[in-house]
Amino acid sequence: MKALVYEGPHNMPICDYPMCYPEAGQVKIKVKYCGICGSDLHGYTGASGRKIPPMVMGHEFSGVVTELGEGVTKFKVGDRVSVLPVEYCCECEFCKRGAVNICANRRNLGVLDVDGAFTEYICMNEKFVYALPDSVSDKEGALLEPLSVAHHAVGLAQPIENNNVLIAGTGTIGLLIVMLVKAAGAAKIVVTDLSEDRLSLARKLGADITVNPAVQDLDATLKEAGIRNNIHVAIECVGATPTCQTTVDYVKIQGRVVWVGNAAKMVTVNMQNIVTQELKIFGSYAFTEEDFSDSLKLLAERKLPASEIITRIVTLEHATETFEELTKGGSKDIKVLVDVNG
Ligand SMILES: [Zn+2]
């Protein structure tokens, strides 16, 4: 079968890869759509060091079940599915209390040397596989992973209803958070980003106030809106000093700050403000089973316009050149999906 094999920085040809066969408890999935994640791009350039060649990336995917291993009961051939792409152990102290996102023994698909889904077929334990209801498309199925990341971050920031929320950064996760807090009944939603296109999409998805800090004064805009000192929740979705500082600067006294962006290792923030204003800062990493199933439910109930963030679909043959293009910067894309078997 064909697979997109990462062999080193900027080197990811389509190769013949050994076909997988489902072991007991596994289902074989023909991959339909697999999203390109920012972490894949940072892996592709070698910047993150989180991909150990040779390996296959891809952890945001949907597909169809084509074969069942012994003892599989949850699925039948032909079922449309999405996959929770973290094999957690169920036995460590974190798994035992449901925090499978920080499982001590987790294996993340498409990270380090664990193969992911930029391949025609993948075999997965049925425990990590979720059936897609008719109301959820294959494309939306590929958005379930990033949506679950956003869902986990919003969960840490609760309550959202009738609270003013600031979201710093509107890549995939930031935009999905805009949708989630809108659906959760946020009062005013304020969004900052350096891209006018992304800000305009954020407005379409429910943001009330959008600010490009390169050309607009966030402070003055919030004063004018009467919420300068009344932001209850601030969520950072970039992973960089300026946006971390924005969340700390603009959340109200004793407010809740969630950092879900994951890029820079070190950031500089005004610690005195955190201490003297008793800010609550939460790190948010990945998602739990509950985030995954709740996100699927929100999609099934048509509560979120999630597919609005899909800007392009490419074939596996064009995937590598798309990676190359996206890592050059300046792209207007938000989420690009690879139609793996297309
Ligand atoms: Zn991802």
Ligand SMILES: [Zn+2]
């Ligand atoms: Zn565990």
